[in-house]
Amino acid sequence: MPANVPEALNTLSAGLILISAFAMVATRQVQGVLRFFVIQSMLLAASSFLLGYARSSIHLWTLGAITVAAKVVVIPWALRRLLPADFYERREISQAVNIPASLLLTLSLTVAAEFITRPLLAGVSDIVIRVNLPIGLAGVFVGAYSLIARREAIPQLAGILAMENGAFFAGIAIAPELPLIAELAVAVDVVLIAVIVGLLTRTIQETIGTTEAAALTELKEEPTVWR
């Protein structure tokens, strides 16, 4: 490969990661949201393989392999084991904000991420950092947004995991020398998040009969009636 091809492909993958984050916001079906999360994780892995090749870094190769194992294989498999099949066919009708408005909001979050990271990039000539840092932060923001706007438990979980993907996409550019033990521990942690939140979702489904976060509004503060 010519020298700058991996970098160019990484930029392509950055664009696709952002698009898949938008797609997660715009998809109603639970299954669809999870599918876009898996696609996003594959793109993240592809980027770390590409950069691992370009910089001959064993760290990035391992990180790519860990991402595939944890986010493409183990998490979807574990969620499928934990939750009944009809769970995935659900469509979410009542979103807090409708989809076109959501997309406009996430677009403005992306622009905000670009402006926030601009001062940090002053004097940085590495094209990979210049691309990955803003896109990664945008991924975190869009994930956080879908976490807040979603009402169903599993899309909310996907939002958390998408935030993690965003952080890692920036991470492969700015912290590629991070010790492997830390990367491995983070991967185990991500799987644990998915399993524990999946378990909790199942218990909520069995006890309360719904997993719409909107139904969980029993606990709140009301003013005291002074007597």
Next chain:
Amino acid sequence: MALMATVILPVLAAFLCWIRPLRKFAWLITAVATWVVFALAVSVAALVVAQGKVVAASGWFAADGLSALILTLVSFVCALACVFARGYMSHGAPEEQSRLWWFYCNYNLLVFALMTVPALAETNLTWVAVELVSLFAVLLVGFDNTSNALEAAWKFAVLTIMGAPIALFGFFTLFWAYHTATGASWETWDALKTSAPSLNPNLLKVSFLLVFVGFGAKSGLAPMHTWLPDAHSQAPTPVCAVLSGVKTTVPLYVVLRFLSIVLASPAARVGTWMVAFGLLSVAIATFLLLQVRDYKRMFAYSTIEHMGVILTAAGLATQAADFGAVSQILNHAITKSLCFYVAGLVLLVLSTREIQSVRGLIRISPFAGAALLLSALAIAGAPPFPIFLSEFAILSAGMRAGQYAAVFVLAALIVIAFIAIMLHVNRMVFGKPAEPALKVALPASCRLTVVMAIAPVVLLGVYTPAPLHALLRLAALQLGGH
């Protein structure tokens, strides 16, 4: 060696609780493990006081003053809460009794995660450990399996786990700054602090901001505090004591470490912002305290208030204020866990969480009534209790630093919070009982816990042992005030 054991023992205990034939003895295993861990943590602290630092595995596990203080506090609260759990957890439904081993298994894992955070010297692994704390705590919050407990667990999971990727971004940014400046790729707290002046101040500021947002949510700082009163009122009471007493302190410990790195860099100034955010937490908690209806929530709001006080003190960034901050960490942990044990007693006596339904407690149960009055006075900051001393130290440090406005606001809010807590507790303890309540015999282990928890709260108000004072001094040095 003792330091490694404090981390490994809880995992071992969790494993033993999981083995089927040993499940009947889950409580005993947990109690032995937590008390041994406490003894080991005290020995580590003693060694730190003698040598200034304990290194168990160079670059991996080490303890300085601040970590030794947190280790001792975590193990103390966890050991006492385990004694309390003996009597308290045996009051549940039969279905719950059969999965008690699962409770203790999780409890040990939570202790492991809580102990690992301060014991780690490597920075990035700390993130993982803090994350594990939240995950194991989620399972314990939802242990009751009632719809309220599950709702609380869900809010807790979403809000605190959401903080994690934001903080992770901050850790990556810090690593970027560190690696660019030094070329090293093994990041420890000590190394970071020494190289802080040479790090890019912009990156340092952004990374601190991200970690503050991410882990601030986990320690219940306003405006990311909304999960805390739910989780701390719905979880089983022994878990509440651990959550409110030390689980909120542990992410704050990481924030304070980051703050000390930023303070060591002359170009990055964040102290004023920390004072502002700390005061915001205190203010929001104070006004929520005025209108609270549930006494467990009342103590939860008071936790937000005290987290705010600690952050304000650390933001003042003088040596005197730092000493106040670490004293406040110590006093809050021991007093707040006492408050939750007492709240558990009240719940056992009257089986209601509503402040309005509790009247004349001192006549129904003199023990619970007296303990409630004493713990409320202690947590609200009445003299001669230790919280009064540390809050006074923080206020006077603020005066000496010339931060008159902040001191005035903080003092006013503390007074309002004091009045709010005492107003509620006064009605609960005195007054006429609404109806003759059934006499409930309080479990001996619960009474014992309360007595054991009161002892240090009363003692530290009048006398600080010299080694503890030395430990607090060492811990304050780590916060890096000038």
